[in-house]
Amino acid sequence: MLSKELKHLEENELISRKVYDDYPARIEYTLTDYCLSVTEVLEAMESWGKQHRELIKKK
Template sequence: MRDKSKLTEACRQNIQAVKDTQDLLSGKWKCCILGMLYFSGKARFMEIHRHIDGIAPKVLSKELKDLEMNHLVKRTVQDTMPITVEYELTAHGESLKPVIEAMEKWGKSYRNNIIVENNK
């Protein structure tokens, strides 16, 4: 293991940036929610819930609040009867485009490799 004192300041800042990103996107569901909103655009709560298998409504609500608090998701309340609430990525959330697309590409490749390996 490297001596921690030998890390450059730039390296420390890079590690901190990765940690900050990890903290922001941590948890089982945040990346799924961001990906769903990225690929589908605006969505209502129940649409998100239907498309993300296994997430409890209470957990979805908490995760959306966290993402909204961190300026990644925008919540818009429509003045309709009944009230409609839509969620979408903010401009800051859209800045995750390369990350989401890289995860999608890697995930498809991984899934294909696993299927090929299992069929040998």
């Protein structure tokens, strides 16, 4: 199941996969620049969520 999800993320250019020629085999996954481009949007959503939570707590 995990390998299927990783493959899906790689196909959608959200992660990159690097295979090292080691024994035992080692594979490293990293976030792509494309994936990281959504960081500002996520930070804005987090900020909004915190403000909204404070508003709701005041009720």
